[in-house]
Amino acid sequence: MIKTLLRFRLPLLLLLTVALRLGVLFAFPSVFAWDQTGTVHGSDAYDVYARNLLSTGVYGYVPGVPDAQIPPLYAYLVAGVYRVFGRGYIQIACLHILLDVLTIMLLYGISRHIIRPVARGETVGLLAGAMVALYPYLIFQNLTLIDTPLFMTLLHAFLFFAVLLRERERFDRTALVLAVLDGLALGLAVLARPVVAPLALFVAVWFLFRRSFVQMVLRLLPVAAIGVLVVAPWLVRDMQVYQSFVAVANNGGMNFWFGNSRYTIPFLRAGYHTQWATPDEPAIGNDKEASAQLFAQSFQFLRENPEKVPELLWVKLLAYWSISVYPGKNPSAGQSIIIDENGNAIARLSSVSQNDPVDAYAQPLFDRIGRSVHTLYFGALVLLALIGIVQTRGQWREVSLLLFVQISMTIVYVVFIPATRYRVPTDPLLFIFSAYAALSLGQRFFRQQRIIQPTQQPQPYRQTVE
Secondary structure, eight states: OHHHHHHTHHHHHHHHHHHHHHHHHHHOHHHHOHHHHSOOSBOHHHHHHHHHHHHHSOOOSSTTOOOOSSOSHHHHHHHHHHHHHOSOHHHHHHHHHHHHHHHHHHHHHHHHHHSSSHHHHHHHHHHHHHHHHTOHHHHHHTTSBOSHHHHHHHHHHHHHHHHHHHHOSSOOHHHHHHHHHHHHHHHHHHHHOGGGTTHHHHHHHHHHTTSOHHHHHHHHHHHHHHHHHHHHHHHHHHHHHHSSOOOSOSOHHHHHHHHSSTTHHHHHHHTOOGGGOOOSSOOOSSHHHHHHHHHHHHHHHHHHOGGGHHHHHHHHHHHHTOSSOSSOOOOOBTOOOOOOTTSOOOTTSOOBOTTOHHHHTTSHIIIIIIHHHHHHHHHHHHHHHHHHHHHTGGGHHHHHHHHHHHHHHHHHHHHSOOOHHHHGGGHHHHHHHHHHHHHHHHHHHHHHHHHHSOOOOOOOOOOOOO
């Protein structure tokens, strides 16, 4: 029985992943059943875009009015689910569970190919997959209406195909197929969250650790070409809507202002996200014009306050890599807690209504139990990951890819605005280091147990005489 279980350990892990998420989904219908409660946890904007897309055929927050306020891919996927299966939380949750299963399979494949020997990579991949399957924050977030599970799957697919592509000794037909698949995954990931684009540059550097410059270009040029072809139709669409270039979506100005205004440092230090702050000069016009104005306000603040830049970056870095959930605080219904640039209370923090999902996070289930469980779980895995990074230094040409992912995403979100939900898609890759350390420590412990275990003393030889 044990041998059979070990043989099917990956399918069993995937079944555990599905069972845990279905159990949580049906255990808390008041939280996840947004089609019944009217309260959407995650982002209700995707639901609005999907419904408008189905009813009018136009991608826009206002029915019939095209825009590009948020990246389009997830909203189109939600619209497809609505059209085929109807609008409902169970349909979306099942889609997300399937994406989580695919992510764990890709994570297993990545570990198997970059951790040596292969048998150890397989075991590390299974342990890392189990850590993802049991990750409390991820289970909750990926059962809500949010783009995280889609982006996670595409990010891991991009890395998985890149790993296979670098392994090919020659750029043959198989390598070309891998390059096409890799470019497809990259292009779709950009349409889900454009923040993935800088990671492609780090992947190119990673290729140089094993391949020559010519071989790197030969392999990654098709990847870049396919990625551009995937994104190009949406860029052309935006050009027609705005008569100017748009980098996939117009939410960059808002996110940049959140992370680079006079309210950023005091809000983050107080534990609040700056989405509750209000610009001193409200942006007007369409979403592209508003984004440009917010960019301008942010750059003006940075030019006028260069001495605040080091503290600004440091505070955002701490928030991004906090082992507790960030933001640590949210306004409650009817509450009007305000913070200015000096930490004083002023009227700038928006209050929330009774049916706002943010109000639910003040309940003990989330605010006390949920946050405490996440801190213990993620904090322990971060500690193991640090140990694993040291232990795998001899395989740096391979495992550096995992570090490049963390570096790339950290830079992006420290420039803009951090939050735990922005970091979570890369956590599974961090858990490969955690799993490596856990496996090493476990093996060392059992070896010591065998050494100190008393052995049976042999019986003295006795000759029997009749």
